[in-house]
Amino acid sequence: MSKTILVVDDSASIRQVARMTLVGEGYEVLDACDGVEALKQLNGKKVHLIISDLNMPNMDGLTLLQRVKGEPAYRFTPFVMLTSESGDNFMAQGKAHGAKAWMVKPFKAEQLLMTVSRLLA
Amino acid sequence: MLGLARGQLWTTQPGYPAEVAPISGPRAQHMVLILFLLSTAASLVHWTMLFTAAVLLFTLRLQKAAFSCCRGPQLQVYAGDTVEDAPVSALTSGAETVAAQNLLFDTLVAQLGHGKQLGDQSVNRLVEDFNLLFISVRESMQLAQSAAKRFEPDSDSFAAKTEVSLAQVLQMLQQALARKTLLLESNQQVAQAASALKHQTEIIQRISKEITLLSLNASIEAARAGEAGRGFSVVAERVRELSDTTSQAASDIISRMQTLMQAIAGSSGQLQSSGELDEQLMADANQHIGSVMSGLTDMTNELCGTIGQLEKTQSQVQDKLQDAITDFQFQDRVSQRLSHIVTVLQQLQQLHLSGTAITLSDVEQIAVNLYQSYTMQDERELHKAARPAESLQHSPQDITFF
Known part of the structure; x- marks a missing residue:
C-alpha cells in the first residue's frame, strides 16, 4: 500500500513541484495552502508524513507542528519543515517542537525523496 | 539587535561606493x-x-x-x-x-x-x-x-515465434513429401506385380500354342486311323478350338497388362518428377525462410537498438524536465x-x-x-x-x- 504524505505550503508552485516529485515515486499526496487547511485535511485521516512550509497566512508551520504533535493520532507522524528560512533560532524551535528534519528551499527532487524515504523507513 | 546600529550599517561597509559613503543623515x-x-x-x-x-x-x-x-x-x-x-x-x-x-x-x-x-x-x-x-x-x-x-532476442520474442511457426510449415511440407514417396513405392510394387502377371500369361499363351500343335498331330493321327479314329478326331478338333480361345484370351490379357503397365509407369514418372520438384521447392523454401529469418533478426536487433537509444533520450528528457x-x-x-x-x-x-x-x-x-x-x-x-x-x-x- 502506498504511503500518504501531506504537503502544506502557501505557494501553489511549491505544492505542485512537491506533489509531482512524490507522486512520481508512488506516494499519495494530500495538500493544503496553510496550517488551518492542513488540520482540516488531516481530520483523523491516516497520513504517514507531513511536509510543511514555515511562513504561511492564517496558521504558520511551527503552530501547525505544535497542533499536530498535540493530537494523539499524529504524535508519531514525522514532520518535515520545508522552508526558505534557515535561521538557527527557527530551526531550534522546530527541533524543540518535534520536527524530524529541516529542509531549506529550493529543494532538489532527489533530496526530498531521500529525506522522505529515510523518515518513512 | 539585528546588527542595524544607527549610522553603522549602511555607510561603513567595505566595497561600498566611495562617493556614497560620506553621506550621512x-x-x-x-x-x-x-x-x-x-x-x-x-x-x-x-x-x-x-x-x-x-x-x-x-x-x-x-x-x-x-x-x-x-x-x-x-x-x-x-x-x-x-x-x-x-x-x-x-x-x-x-x-x-x-x-x-x-x-x-x-x-x-x-x-x-x-x-x-x-x-x-x-x-x-x-x-x-x-x-x-x-x-x-x-x-x-x-x-x-x-x-x-x-523484440528482445529470447524464446518469447517475435522473431523466435516466427521462426518456430515457419519451421512448422516446413515440417508439414516434408511430411507431404514423405507420403508422396510412399505412394511412388507402392506404385512400383503394383508395376512389378503386373509385370509378373504378364510373364505368367505369356507362359499360358505358349502352352496354348503347344496344345494347338498337339491337337493338330492328334487330328492327323485320327485321320490315319480311319473310321476308328473318327471320334478321336472330333475331340482333337475341340481341344484345338479351346486352345485357340485360351491363346486369344492370354493375348488380350497381355495387351491389357501392357496398357496397365504403361499407365503405372507414367504415373510413377510423374510422381517421381513431382517428388524431385517438391524436394527442390523444400530446399528453396528452407533457403527463403533462412534469409527472411536472418532479415527479421537484423531488423529486430536494429529496432531494439533504436528503442534503446529512444529510451536513453527519453530518460534524459525526463531528468531535465x-x-x-x-x-x-x-x-x-x-x-x-x-x-x-x-x-x-x-x-x-x-x-x-x-x-x-x-x-x-x-x-x-x-x-x-x-x-x-x-x-x-x-x-x-x-x-x-x-x-x-x-x-x-x-x-x-x-x-x-x-
Whole structure:
C-alpha cells in the first residue's frame, strides 16, 4: 500500500513541484495552502508524513507542528519543515517542537525523496 | 539587535561606493534604503529588476518633490546636509503633492502586486504544463520499454515465434513429401506385380500354342486311323478350338497388362518428377525462410537498438524536465522578495502620508521591519552587505535531521 504524505505550503508552485516529485515515486499526496487547511485535511485521516512550509497566512508551520504533535493520532507522524528560512533560532524551535528534519528551499527532487524515504523507513 | 546600529550599517561597509559613503543623515539613510531595494531586486528575474528600477526612479522623484515642498521646520531638519537639496520651488501646494505621492505609491504597490500575481500564475501554469509533459514522457517511455521487450532476442520474442511457426510449415511440407514417396513405392510394387502377371500369361499363351500343335498331330493321327479314329478326331478338333480361345484370351490379357503397365509407369514418372520438384521447392523454401529469418533478426536487433537509444533520450528528457520543474521554485523566492518590497513601499507611503518630517529613526524602523520579514539567508546577507547579489554565495538545499 502506498504511503500518504501531506504537503502544506502557501505557494501553489511549491505544492505542485512537491506533489509531482512524490507522486512520481508512488506516494499519495494530500495538500493544503496553510496550517488551518492542513488540520482540516488531516481530520483523523491516516497520513504517514507531513511536509510543511514555515511562513504561511492564517496558521504558520511551527503552530501547525505544535497542533499536530498535540493530537494523539499524529504524535508519531514525522514532520518535515520545508522552508526558505534557515535561521538557527527557527530551526531550534522546530527541533524543540518535534520536527524530524529541516529542509531549506529550493529543494532538489532527489533530496526530498531521500529525506522522505529515510523518515518513512 | 539585528546588527542595524544607527549610522553603522549602511555607510561603513567595505566595497561600498566611495562617493556614497560620506553621506550621512536621514536623507542618506533613505537613499541607501532605496538603493538597497534596488540591490535586492537585482537578484530577481529580469522583469522584476526593470520594474524595481522604475520603482527607484519614481521614489527618488518623490523624494525630490517631498524635499522641495518642505518648508519651515522640515527644511531645518536638512539644513546641515552636505547633499545639495532640491531648490524650493513653487511647483505645487503641499496637499497636492501629498495626494500625487499617494497616488504614485498606490500605483507602484498595485503594479508590483500585479507583477507578483502574474509571475505566480504563469509559473503555476508552467509547472502544470511541465508536469503533464513529464507524465507524457514517462508514459511513452513505458510504451517503448514494452515494445523493446517484444523484440528482445529470447524464446518469447517475435522473431523466435516466427521462426518456430515457419519451421512448422516446413515440417508439414516434408511430411507431404514423405507420403508422396510412399505412394511412388507402392506404385512400383503394383508395376512389378503386373509385370509378373504378364510373364505368367505369356507362359499360358505358349502352352496354348503347344496344345494347338498337339491337337493338330492328334487330328492327323485320327485321320490315319480311319473310321476308328473318327471320334478321336472330333475331340482333337475341340481341344484345338479351346486352345485357340485360351491363346486369344492370354493375348488380350497381355495387351491389357501392357496398357496397365504403361499407365503405372507414367504415373510413377510423374510422381517421381513431382517428388524431385517438391524436394527442390523444400530446399528453396528452407533457403527463403533462412534469409527472411536472418532479415527479421537484423531488423529486430536494429529496432531494439533504436528503442534503446529512444529510451536513453527519453530518460534524459525526463531528468531535465524534473530539473526544470524543480527549478520553478525560484518563483516562490521571487514572490517572497516582491512581497517584502511591497511592504516597504507601503510603509514609506504611510510615512509620507503622515505629513511629518521623515526622521532617521523612521527610516531605521522600516529597515528593521524589512529585515525581520526576511525568511531567506541570502536576503539577510544581501541586506547586511547591501552589495550586488551576484557576489553572494548562498548555500541552499541544506537538510538538517533532528
